[in-house]
Every structure is written in C-alpha cells, then in structure tokens.
Amino acid sequence: MPLEHQLLVERSKKGDRAAFEHLVQLYENKVYTIAYRLMGNHADAADLAQDSFIKIYQALPNFRGDASFSTWIYHITVNVCRDELRKRQRRPTVSLDEPANDNGSTYEVRSTAPGPEEELDRNETQAMVQRCLNSLSDDYRTVLVMREIKEMSYEEIAEALGCSLGTVKSRLSRARQALKEKISKQMELLPPSNRLAK
Structure with a gap:
C-alpha cells in the first residue's frame, strides 16, 4: 500500500473524516465494481457499496494491517453483498403480475427501461x-x-x-x-x- 494510503488509514482510524472521505474516493470504483459483479445491477451495487463503506468506517479501528487495506476492504464488501443475497433468499417476493386485491386489479409499474x-x-x-x-x-x-x-x-x-x-x-x-x-x-x-x- 502506498505511503499516502497508509497515512490516510492512520488518520481515519483517529477519527479524521476528511482522510476517510479521501479513502472512499480512492476505493469507491473498486468497491462498486465488486458489488455490481456480485449483485448484477447498478442500483443494488450503489446501495451495497455505500453500506460497505459504512461497515468499513465502523470497523476501521479494528484494522490491524495484517492484510493489505484493499484486501480488507474487498473482504468487507464481499461479506456485505453475501449478507444481502442471503436476506433476499429468506424474503418472500411480491409478484406484480398477480392480482393485488379481490377485484382482480394488478400493480402497475411504469417502465423506465429503454425502448x-x-x-x-x-x-x-x-x-x-x-x-x-x-x-x-x-x-x-x-x-x-x-x-x-x-x-x-x-x-x-x-x-x-x-x-x-x-x-x-x-x-x-x-x-x-x-x-x-x-x-x-x-x-x-x-x-x-x-x-x-x-
């Protein structure tokens, strides 16, 4: 890890939010890419990348440097995505094609998909x-x-x-x-x- 990154990590561990924001900027594309590849869509990837950085911030005081910082970040991101996938398997899904009520009307969702x-x-x-x-x-x-x-x-x-x-x-x-x-x-x-x- 470059010295600049090490200094940012150390400053972030001491509560320097500006240093952490700089770390987010350095790693946000990598974290987003992992989340996108694991989740398969942009909306989930953006949400889970944000969740990953929240977890990273919360866990930062525990970062000992045994692994490289990027490996540690990837590990947290993968775990956040896996947790979300597990939650989804347990949640019931709602069909937009099934009648929503007794009179047989269905949900209508306006498509934002391209033509x-x-x-x-x-x-x-x-x-x-x-x-x-x-x-x-x-x-x-x-x-x-x-x-x-x-x-x-x-x-x-x-x-x-x-x-x-x-x-x-x-x-x-x-x-x-x-x-x-x-x-x-x-x-x-x-x-x-x-x-x-x-």
Missing part, C-alpha cells in the same frame, strides 16, 4: 456473460470477480476469503469451467454477429 430499438443496440454479449456470472454460486462468482475483474492475486483472495491457497485455485478452476459451460449453452441464443470467438 425496443435502444434495447437491441445494447451489447447482448456482455449482458449474456453477466447473466451467466450471476447464475453461478456465490463462492464461484466471488472468486471469479476477485481474480478476473479485480485482478487480485491468489494469496490476496485466500486472505480475503479466509481459505487456503489450494482452495482458491481449485474453486477458481471449477468456477471458470462452470462459467464456460453456461456461456457455451447461451451462445446458441445469440445472433451470429454477437457470438464470442471460441
């Missing part, structure tokens, strides 16, 4: 890969995001997840294989011009 022409212009390949990534288990998605998107070393991932180096390598290998299989199945659904080169 059909705009939707066709979107990058279908990227959306398909993100869907495949989102369909992986939490463990697989987390290790892939940390390695392939955040470019963390195997050692940093092991430290952040609290598991052995061998576990990280085998989990990453299985995650890559699972993602490859999901993408291969989805490739047939894309127009030929959007298919990834094999």
